[in-house]
Amino acid sequence: MKLTLKITEALIREVRKDLDRAHPYAAERVGFLIGRCTRSRSGIIIFGSRYESVPDAGYVEDHSVGAMMNQRTITAAMQIAYSEKVPIFHVHTHFGKDKPKFSGIDLRENAKFVRAFINVCPEYPHGALVLSDTDMSGLCWLPGSSKPRRIDQFTVVGSCLRKTL
Amino acid sequence: MSEVNLGALKRFSSDASTFTEAGLRYIHLPKLGLPTGCTPSEADGLLCMDARDGYPTRLFFSERIATTARTLNWHMTVTVAGTVWHAFSWNGIPSSDPVEVLLGHLNAFVS
Amino acid sequence: MKQTLIRQSFLGPNSDAILDALTVSVVGTGGAGSHVLQQLSHVGVGNLLPIDPDKVEFLNLNRLVGATFRDAQKGQKKTTVSKRVANSINPDVRVRPHSKPWHEVMDVLRDADVIVGCLDTYSGRSQLEAFARRYLIPYLDIGMDVHSVGDHYVVSGQVALSMPGDVCLQCMGIITPDDVAKEAYGAAGGRPQVVWPNGLLASAAVGMLIELVTPWFRSESLSLLRRYDGNRQTLEPDGWMNSNLRRECKHYIVAEVGDPHPFWISSKKKRVS
Numbered sequence: 008m009k010l011t012l013k014i015t016e017a018l019i020r021e022v023r024k025d026l027d028r029a030h031p032y033a034a035e036r037v038g039f040l041i042g043r044c045t046r047s048r049s050g051i052i053i054f055g056s057r058y059e060s061v062p063d064a065g066y067v068e069d070h071s072v073g074a075m076m077n078q079r080t081i082t083a084a085m086q087i088a089y090s091e092k093v094p095i096f097h098v099h100t101h102f103g104k105d106k107p108k109f110s111g112i113d114l115r116e117n118a119k120f121v122r123a124f125i126n127v128c129p130e131y132p133h134g135a136l137v138l139s140d141t142d143m144s145g146l147c148w149l150p151g152s153s154k155p156r157r158i159d160q161f162t163v164v165g166s167c168l169r170k171t172l
Numbered sequence: 173m174s175e176v177n178l179g180a181l182k183r184f185s186s187d188a189s190t191f192t193e194a195g196l197r198y199i200h201l202p203k204l205g206l207p208t209g210c211t212p213s214e215a216d217g218l219l220c221m222d223a224r225d226g227y228p229t230r231l232f233f234s235e236r237i238a239t240t241a242r243t244l245n246w247h248m249t250v251t252v253a254g255t256v257w258h259a260f261s262w263n264g265i266p267s268s269d270p271v272e273v274l275l276g277h278l279n280a281f282v283s
Numbered sequence: 284m285k286q287t288l289i290r291q292s293f294l295g296p297n298s299d300a301i302l303d304a305l306t307v308s309v310v311g312t313g314g315a316g317s318h319v320l321q322q323l324s325h326v327g328v329g330n331l332l333p334i335d336p337d338k339v340e341f342l343n344l345n346r347l348v349g350a351t352f353r354d355a356q357k358g359q360k361k362t363t364v365s366k367r368v369a370n371s372i373n374p375d376v377r378v379r380p381h382s383k384p385w386h387e388v389m390d391v392l393r394d395a396d397v398i399v400g401c402l403d404t405y406s407g408r409s410q411l412e413a414f415a416r417r418y419l420i421p422y423l424d425i426g427m428d429v430h431s432v433g434d435h436y437v438v439s440g441q442v443a444l445s446m447p448g449d450v451c452l453q454c455m456g457i458i459t460p461d462d463v464a465k466e467a468y469g470a471a472g473g474r475p476q477v478v479w480p481n482g483l484l485a486s487a488a489v490g491m492l493i494e495l496v497t498p499w500f501r502s503e504s505l506s507l508l509r510r511y512d513g514n515r516q517t518l519e520p521d522g523w524m525n526s527n528l529r530r531e532c533k534h535y536i537v538a539e540v541g542d543p544h545p546f547w548i549s550s551k552k553k554r555v556s
Contacts, residue, residue, distance in 0.1 A: 043541025
């Protein structure tokens with residue numbers, strides 16, 4: 008079964024623009040891509056529907072990591088998942104070129120907060136995305152599954168239709 | 173769609189919800205209970221609150237419904253929200269309060 | 284680059300791989316659709332999904348590319364002709380024909396990267412566009428008409444690209460609710476159709492598709508609409524729709540993508556429909 012994420016060029020541009028902003032004390036920014044899904048012959052397609060930026064006050068001041076969300080931020084994201092019944096994907100960027108990879112800390116932290124989304128909205132996939140300037144990678148926890156899967160394909164729809172694996 | 177109106181519709185379909193497509197407003201009515209004499213007795217309904225196909229409003233169903241009230245002309249299938257819906261010819265129900273619109277269309281199943 | 288595609292290397296160093304990985308569905312494989320499929324096969328699109336429930340009839344032979352007299356005698360499926368034409372050009376192209384109305388194979392259609400609509404009803408085209416918008420699939424719509432005006436005929440048409448987040452066919456004035464409403468009450472029957480406007484419009488559509496996936500020249504904005512005057516034999520870009528000044532779409536909410544919640548839940552119960 009194939010997992011695909013589709014997003015418009017305008018939305019991914021909005022995400023990158025937000026993540027590019029400097030933060031008073033966090034070394035990097037994070038946000039949430041709110042999605043929708045469908046089932047197709049090949050598998051599941053996740054669509055980027057809108058982006059929720061994390062406000063400056065939504066971070067813990069912790070210089071041992073790039074960015075640490077506080078509990079209020081996670082709760083706000085959980086509230087969206089619960090009340091709107093939507094998939095939620097945590098997003099951050101490693102900048103640079105080529106295919107980005109999750110760090111060890113990313114993987115550890117992803118598992119914690121994605122679990123929270125699953126608890127309030129188990130019907131949908133949830134996960135995390137990491138961007139570079141030119142590409143993205145993602146992990147997805149499917150409904151009923153305790154382990155994440157790699158997102159197989161990303162399609163950006165805009166002035167140029169781009170598919171990356 | 174105001175929450176008050178959706179609340180009133182939930183008497184007919186407890187999981188009623190709204191969405192839009194192509195500039196038109198839809199109300200999804202899962203497991204909509206149908207008047208006596210209908211087969212099946214309940215079906216998923218989709219209420220279109222805006223003019224389409226030459227009708228001021230429309231009520232679609234996930235399947236064709238038979239009724240003892242009259243022979244309905246199921247003249248059209250449409251695709252909305254990636255799902256197929258069946259439509260019967262029943263015109264002249266203007267767009268107003270969603271409950272009024274729904275009842276106006278359900279009159280087709282009442283003799 | 285593949286030997287067969289060397290002459291189109293100007294499309295970009297990876298253009299052959301990009302095109303080979305692309306999945307294009309052509310909905311309606313009659314007059315215009317048959318041209319589109321032929322050209323997509325030539326240009327190296329790797330995955331084709333022709334969708335059409337109809338069979339070849341004698342009255343199709345004036346315009347159905349690849350259809351033969353024998354096909355009409357046999358009542359051959361149009362999508363079988365599509366596959367035959369595509370694989371005769373490129374044996375490696377992966378053609379998955381569906382001889383059904385498109386709404387019966389929506390699970391397949393959701394996997395398309397681009398949909399080319401060659402349907403002959405406003406209602407069908409409008410619904411197909413709505414489907415494409417919901418699943419973030421660029422939709423190329425081909426329309427052609429022959430009208431009688433006084434004592435002569437006017438041939439006209441257009442190719443339009445309906446892109447998620449951008450203006451739609453309604454915004455472009457190509458399909459209006461009035462058109463769909465009149466059609467619902469109008470008389471059924473065959474509409475005039477001839478091969479050369481179909482070919483011209485199909486070629487324009489393929490060109491717009493190529494521009495979308497392998498932008499081989501820099502343009503200020505994606506060309507969305509080309510209008511055809513069959514009497515003057517001209518195909519011209521619509522200046523307003525092709526400019527950066529065009530309006531935002533009033534009809535499709537950008538965030539309204541994928542299945543609404545109840546449909547996602549019910550699709551799990553039905554598995555893939």
